[in-house]
Amino acid sequence: DAGVTQSPTHLIKTRGQHVTLRCSPISGHKSVSWYQQVLGQGPQFIFQYYEKEERGRGNFPDRFSARQFPNYSSELNVNALLLGDSALYLCASSADSFSYNSPLHFGNGTRLTVT
Amino acid sequence: QQQVKQSPQSLIVQKGGISIINCAYENTAFDYFPWYQQFPGKGPALLIAIRPDVSEKKEGRFTISFNKSAKQFSLHIMDSQPGDSATYFCAAEDDKIIFGKGTRLHILP
Structure with a gap:
């Protein structure tokens, strides 16, 4: 069975640009959540979507947005990129x-570098 | 605001020894406490998890000890092996999940 797939694996952007990251969940999974992991830190929750509706939002600015499609795949969008992103x-x-009803299965992530 | 504090930051253990990682939380609304293992270049993978109505959970060489009154929980890895070398994250969850900062574990062969 395919796991969670994310694309692209690596991305380099310039400050002020916009980026879209994509995620395909495990077949049959209806919930997708996004996390930011800064080097040397634990993942920080950004968004959760379940059945195409936003179920939770972490403490991130409005520059971050996401959506879930009818096939349960998801996109994370970040506008006006900062070096700290x-x-x-x-x-x-x-x-x-x-999570206690069904565990989280993580993809291997997209490494975003903002220059 | 760090709601889950994890220690130590790094840990070196001899092969066959016991690795112990500790976490403390503040929010008494948390009702699920998972531990994740992350290898370089990979996403975290669920290792073991506990609910607050249980004081201990064991799965193979991995045990979670949970102290609700002290708001602390810990991961014990028995008979630690070089393949256990990874970064370990504790987490706590109510309507969203909060991760600790991680512990880099290195098992000496």
């Missing part, structure tokens, strides 16, 4: 909206 962006999928 450089990080590994992780996507996770689960069958349910709560």
Whole structure:
């Protein structure tokens, strides 16, 4: 079975630009969540979508947005990139909206570098 | 605001020894406490998890000890092996998940 797939794996952008990151969940999983992992830190929750509706939002500015499509894949968009947005962006999928009902399965992430 | 504090930052253990990683939380609304293992270049993978109504959970060589009154929980890795060398994250969850900053574990062969 295919795991969570994220694209692209690496990306280099310039300050002020916009970026779109993509995530395909495990087949049958209806929940997708996004995390930012700065080097040497734990993942920080950005968004969760379940059945195409936003279920949770972390403490990130409005420059960050996301959506989930009818096939449950998801996009994370970041506008007006800052140097501090450089990080590994992780996507996770689960069958349910709560981790204790169904565990999170993470992709290997997109490494974003902003110069 | 760091709601989950993890220690130590790094840990070196001899092969066959016991690795112990500790976490403390502040929010009493947290009701699920997972541990994740992350290898370089990979996303985190769920290792073991516990609910607050249980004081201990064991799966193979991995054990979570949970102290609700102290708001602390820990991961014990028995008979640590070189393949266990990775970064470990504790986490706590209510309606969203909060991760600790991680512990880099190195097992000496």
